[in-house]
Amino acid sequence: MARLPEGTLMQRAATGLAAVCADLLGRVYGRRVVLLVGSGDNGGDALYAGERLARRGAWVGAVTAGARTHEAGLRALLEAGGRVVDRSAIAEADLIIDGLVGIGASGALREPYAGLAEEANAARGAIVAVDVPSGVDASSGRVAGAAVRARVTVTMGAYKTGLLVDPGAAVAGEVELVDIGLGAYLPDPDVAALTANDVDDLLPRPGKESDKYRRGVLGVAAGGDVFTGAAVLAVGGALRGGAGMVRYAGRRAPADQVRAHWPEAVVTLLDEPSVEHVGRVQAWVLGPGLGVDRWAHELAASVLASNVPVLIDADGLTLVAEDRGLLRREAPVLITPHAGELARLLRADRDDIEAARLDHVRRAAAELGVTVLLKGSTTVVAEDARPVRVNTTGTSWLAAGGTGDVLSGVAGALLAQGLSCYDAASCGAFLHGLAGRLAADGAPLAAADVAAAVPAAIRAVTSAGP
Ligand SMILES: NC(=O)C1=CN([C@@H]2O[C@H](COP(=O)(O)OP(=O)(O)OC[C@H]3O[C@@H](n4cnc5c(N)ncnc54)[C@H](O)[C@@H]3O)[C@@H](O)[C@H]2O)[C@@H](O)CC1
Ligand SMILES: [K+]
Known part of the structure; x- marks a missing residue:
């Protein structure tokens, strides 16, 4: 210069x-x-x-x-x-x-x-x-x-x-x-933010020879007798996030709800807490509304015993906080906690995490050996030896029940389509934040609106131009 x-x-x-x-x-x-x-x-x-x-x-x-x-x-x-x-x-x-x-x-x-x-x-x-x-x-x-x-x-x-x-x-x-x-x-080589063009470049697009299996099949193990809605929202996020097919596996009450809302999903009613007979998937979403009882624990163990990437959210995070051994697996893991859930996983104080989000998200990625998406008014994504990606989209209207379930569906769908945990998490957060803005447009939103706005968010990044 x-x-x-x-x-x-x-x-x-x-x-x-x-x-x-x-x-x-x-x-x-x-x-x-x-x-x-x-x-x-x-x-x-x-x-x-x-x-x-x-x-x-x-x-x-x-x-x-x-x-x-x-x-x-x-x-x-x-x-x-x-x-x-x-x-x-x-x-x-x-x-x-x-x-x-x-x-x-x-x-x-x-x-x-x-x-x-x-x-x-x-x-x-x-x-x-x-x-x-x-x-x-x-x-x-x-x-x-x-x-x-x-x-x-x-x-x-x-x-x-x-x-x-x-x-x-x-x-x-x-x-x-x-x-x-x-x-x-x-x-700052340790921090990065994706632009709309970056997301556009990373997003998988179906080609001529794509069919529903090749586009990526996502398994969703979510919802319980109490939180049936979490399963519906996670499956909704996954369908809008571009999964070729979604296989839902769970108990009677949430399975009935998923069937009623999403005829597109293939539903397996589980008698046993095992996903052995669910059919092939390229990735799993585990945890939203699942519960934390013995049945849920066994189901989590069965999902994590598979050899495909797993996104763990909500109750799934409570289960692995109690039994960290569940995280020991060969295939990649993406966790999507908010500060309270990360506090339990790291045995740390929630206020300390809120005050120093970058430090804690890095520490979690290094200590747990997984990719971490820390939710909050700014969402950050960390993986060991990579810059932390800070999400620049989003709106405070997204602080509403069920929006996290939609995010896990969207990011899970990207995992199933072959993105790495790091890219699936950061592109998922970007699209989810943008969908939130489009859905809210200055007024309150419901989580289902966010899922419905994901295609518009994808169109917006595609047309952002170079
Ligand atoms: N570096 C650059 O190329 C440019 C810098 N610029 C400006 O210069 C700023 C940086 O200037 P400086 O390096 O002089 O530093 P700052 O002006 O940011 O602060 C340093 C001064 O604040 C005092 N201080 C530090 N911590 C304090 C605390 N906790 N409580 C009370 N006082 C405290 C120090 O004793 C020191 O006198 C930038 O933020 C920007 O505004 C711009 O003028 C453009 C170019
Ligand atoms: K200042």
Whole structure:
């Protein structure tokens, strides 16, 4: 890269930041903007953006929080008519620019930074965070103490992992990337996100010589006398996810429900907890609504004794948490826990997992020797020696009963069609998240709607274009 004059990157960052702020304000002239300025270059970005807004007629006040302040940035702000103010100005601001700390932060916010973050959160003005919301660890999404809750985060040069992974993602608001001329991505080699084009490339498509068997047969061992719906939803997800055929195996009550909802599925009523006579499948989904009694345990053992990939979810995870020996098998295993289920599997604390999802999903993959899809408001997929894939689709409306059963069906169908656990999990999460958005469209959804929207999600990635 050719050498850039010192400060060029910061000027580009400030220009992008000021443009986003001006958009958010609508009219700049006469509006009150307060800058929270830390001692590093993150504060410098805020000061130069403040200079630009002051030149357009905004009232701009800087609250300087550190022992030092970016000297040239402060001079520029003062020359443009801005001023240094005390923290009481925060409450009256129309817009607050958070330049306390960026990627140079370490550990929980110290005082006075932490208190300023809380005051900004309590104020009426919208907050624009510079690079990352202060208090969020840019490389992991960890929040160790107080953190700014931003309306918009303007991030420089690259999407930081901490903006994609909770709890950081939850406080970042909308994320706007400013290209400062370093290329759009400064790759963190340990984290990746699939795009619609990646998913399009990975998705299996039926060819001329395909028949239902060659397209992939998925076995579903799910549902019990209590949770019959889980079986219906998992089979629905599997059919919409492109399995050539779905074989359902289970007890009377869920089997009757599956038959009634899905005449396409081949149903085997099990008298014994064994799948020996179910017929050939290329992969299994095990666990949604299955129960955790002795019968369920034996059925799980029978499924896991097969030589095809198995996706384990829900009650299946409770069963393997009690008997980890079930996971010892040759063929691949994909587990799809939420934080509580992973806590039981790792004998860890649920809150610790929520606070450091990347660390725990990596640990689970390494310790259990399986592929792990950790569900949550950001879903992450880990496999030993591969980058963690962070899912960028999804919507909070997906936090509804039964959506996880649909996900296991969709990802299971991709496994049966020959994708690896890693690709099936990450493509499954992508399509499921997108289907959730399409189904919700700003309003509550039911899990069955998500399954119904999976084909539209597949069409959307196919037509996304290169
Ligand atoms: N690196 C680059 O190429 C560019 C960086 N830019 C900006 O520069 C930022 C990074 O600047 P710096 O490296 O100066 O670091 P920061 O400004 O992110 O933070 C470092 C300062 O914060 C203090 N600090 C660290 N942890 C703290 C804590 N927990 N509580 C209170 N204070 C704490 C440190 O003592 C240090 O003075 C980026 O986030 C971005 O905003 C942009 O100007 C564009 C170009
Ligand atoms: K910041």
